[in-house]
Amino acid sequence: NAGVMQNPRHLVRRRGQEARLRCSPMKGHSHVYWYRQLPEEGLKFMVYLQKENIIDESGMPKERFSAEFPKEGPSILRIQQVVRGDSAAYFCASSPPQISGANVLTFGAGSRLTVL
Amino acid sequence: QQQVKQSPQSLIVQKGGISIINCAYENTAFDYFPWYQQFPGKGPALLIAIRPDVSEKKEGRFTISFNKSAKQFSLHIMDSQPGDSATYFCAAKRGTSYDKVIFGPGTSLSVIP
Numbered sequence: 380n381a382g383v384m385q386n387p388r389h390l391v392r393r394r395g396q397e398a399r400l401r402c403s404p405m406k407g408h409s410h411v412y413w414y415r416q417l418p419e420e421g422l423k424f425m426v427y428l429q430k431e432n433i434i435d436e437s438g439m440p441k442e443r444f445s446a447e448f449p450k451e452g453p454s455i456l457r458i459q460q461v462v463r464g465d466s467a468a469y470f471c472a473s474s475p476p477q478i479s480g481a482n483v484l485t486f487g488a489g490s491r492l493t494v495l
Numbered sequence: 496q497q498q499v500k501q502s503p504q505s506l507i508v509q510k511g512g513i514s515i516i517n518c519a520y521e522n523t524a525f526d527y528f529p530w531y532q533q534f535p536g537k538g539p540a541l542l543i544a545i546r547p548d549v550s551e552k553k554e555g556r557f558t559i560s561f562n563k564s565a566k567q568f569s570l571h572i573m574d575s576q577p578g579d580s581a582t583y584f585c586a587a588k589r590g591t592s593y594d595k596v597i598f599g600p601g602t603s604l605s606v607i608p
Contacts, residue, residue: 383538412595414598420601421501421584421598422539422584422601424595424596424598427593435593435594435595437595438595470538472538483541483544484529484531484539484541484596485541486531486539488536489537
């Protein structure tokens with residue numbers, strides 16, 4: 380079991396370019412979460428997805444950010460027209476179908492985005 | 496309401512000492528409280544978790560104490576070791592089936608020899 384796989388691990392973009400971050404959940408996990416971590420800060424929730432369905436996107440900026448988790452393939456977090464403030468580590472986590480209450484998230488190693 | 500507060504921001508403990516990290520929440524709908532440990536360059540990993548129907552949970556050197564009436568919970572690391580040096584996040588989640596985990600801002604722990 381390879382765990383949660385994120386790629387790329389490091390991504391450098393110039394202002395105005397697009398960034399695409401990919402996340403393959405653990406085998407058997409159908410729920411994916413994206414979190415953003417700024418330097419010296421905690422994990423900020425962005426979006427929670429199931430296959431082909433967005434459950435909660437309350438943490439996503441209203442513009443330039445989008446996420447999907449298609450029926451086939453990895454989940455993708457897409458940032459259009461990146462700005463320097465988008466520089467951060469983006470973590471993906473996955474979980475099995477939730478039972479009420481307990482929810483063990485398994486995190487990937489993160490994708491570190493640097494915007495020049 | 497959705498926030499989880501955490502203190503201290505950073506902590507330095509002597510090897511063999513007790514590390515204590517405190518967290519507080521407002522939303523009484525939270526009913527699952529995990530702690531995650533993160534080493535530099537890695538993703539967070541679940542360390543230990545508690546439900547509010549118990550006041551304490553212990554796993555090895557790690558203990559969570561929970562005070563439901565005060566809406567506070569804390570992590571105690573007994574006999575702290577240099578290998579425990581990491582960032583620790585407390586978190587909370589509501590009891591509904593489909594809900595996100597909310598993280599505290601984190602505590603950077605350094606255990607010095």
